[in-house]
Amino acid sequence: MTVLPVPAPGRTPPRALTIAGSDSGGGAGIQADLRTMAMSGVHACVAVAAVTMQNTTGVTGVHPVPPEIVAGQIRTVVQDIGVQAAKTGMVAEAPIIEAIVETCIGIGIGGGRGSAESHDGAPRCAVPLVVDPVCASMHGDPLLKPHSLAALRDLLVPLADLVTPNLDEVRLLTGVDVTDGATQRDAARALVGLGARWALVTGGHLRAGADGPTGESTDLLFDGRDWFEFSGPRVHTGDDHGGGDTLAAAITCALATGAAMPDAVAHGKDWVTRCLRWAYPLGAGHGPVSPLWRLQ
Numbered sequence: 001m002t003v004l005p006v007p008a009p010g011r012t013p014p015r016a017l018t019i020a021g022s023d024s025g026g027g028a029g030i031q032a033d034l035r036t037m038a039m040s041g042v043h044a045c046v047a048v049a050a051v052t053m054q055n056t057t058g059v060t061g062v063h064p065v066p067p068e069i070v071a072g073q074i075r076t077v078v079q080d081i082g083v084q085a086a087k088t089g090m091v092a093e094a095p096i097i098e099a100i101v102e103t104c105i106g107i108g109i110g111g112g113r114g115s116a117e118s119h120d121g122a123p124r125c126a127v128p129l130v131v132d133p134v135c136a137s138m139h140g141d142p143l144l145k146p147h148s149l150a151a152l153r154d155l156l157v158p159l160a161d162l163v164t165p166n167l168d169e170v171r172l173l174t175g176v177d178v179t180d181g182a183t184q185r186d187a188a189r190a191l192v193g194l195g196a197r198w199a200l201v202t203g204g205h206l207r208a209g210a211d212g213p214t215g216e217s218t219d220l221l222f223d224g225r226d227w228f229e230f231s232g233p234r235v236h237t238g239d240d241h242g243g244g245d246t247l248a249a250a251i252t253c254a255l256a257t258g259a260a261m262p263d264a265v266a267h268g269k270d271w272v273t274r275c276l277r278w279a280y281p282l283g284a285g286h287g288p289v290s291p292l293w294r295l296q
């Protein structure tokens with residue numbers, strides 16, 4: 001599943017919802033999600049959770065959106081347009097997280113391990129939710145208020161059908177310092193222990209060598225029972241802004257077309273690897289990964 005099928009002219013495409021922050025530099029956040037979703041043939045609906053002043057060198061300002069406006073965006077698009085999958089990215093602070101969780105539960109988005117079965121034992125058909133637990137930019141600028149980590153960990157992660165932390169986010173959420181394959185497994189177990197239905201611990205920032213002899217980057221997927229590994233060639237580039245968002249957005253697109261989780265993650269890994277190869281320099285800092293390869 002390298003690319004998802006492009007909808008026929010005049011046919012309504014699959015719809016996905018991104019609940020995230022705006023990156024004024026256009027490389028990460030909502031803008032990265034929109035680039036990947038459009039290039040995947042998926043119609044993107046948006047709930048803006050925060051506006052950032054950001055360029056390729058860092059984040060200079062954050063303006064959170066009022067929680068009721070975030071909740072209202074989600075309800076408004078879901079009631080009219082309907083979505084087949086959703087993802088969260090930068091959610092900024094605890095009151096916004098609380099509003100997102102309450103709204104998603106109310107309209108059947110996500111469910112985590114609690115949603116495997118309904119009270120009568122039948123499988124539940126909630127819209128799958130991918131949670132990218134964004135805490136900081138690649139430059140270390142905070143994108144989540146310090147006292148809001150508990151809300152992210154205790155409210156949003158348990159609603160996730162898939163949680164996709166990078167290594168810094170894993171450490172913050174679980175206390176596990178991932179340095180090799182064994183600690184990557186410890187982290188995946190801990191994330192499932194927090195209530196996520198599936199956990200994907202990305203290995204992109206594991207140092208070459210610790211990450212295997214062949215210079216591969218390996219992501220690990222776990223659902224509390226089965227392990228799946230996704231390896232791709234390590235791409236040597238400093239232009240990797242928006243990589244985490246792009247991975248989670250591509251997985252969300254595949255879920256919106258009805259893919260099973262391991263297939264959706266395989267698709268996302270392949271997609272982000274191609275986007276890393278097509279990353280380009282921009283500004284004075286780190287350029288963005290790019291889905292423009294899809295236009296060839």
Ligand SMILES: Nc1ncnc2c1ncn2[C@@H]1O[C@H](COP(=O)(O)OP(=O)(O)O)[C@@H](O)[C@H]1O
Nearest residue numbers: 166202203204205217233234235243244247272
């Ligand atoms: N240099 C690289 N080469 C190949 N894949 C990479 C590289 N850096 C990151 N990745 C992959 O990109 C995806 C996102 O990486 P991650 O570290 O989670 O990004 P972020 O820090 O932007 O959230 C993962 O699938 C990861 O394995």
Ligand SMILES: Cc1ncc(COP(=O)(O)OP(=O)(O)O)c(N)n1
Nearest residue numbers: 021028029137138241242243244245
């Ligand atoms: C508004 C906004 N959201 C998310 C990020 C972080 O993007 P991500 O792809 O997780 O990681 P980096 O590109 O920062 O490594 C952001 N910077 N801004």
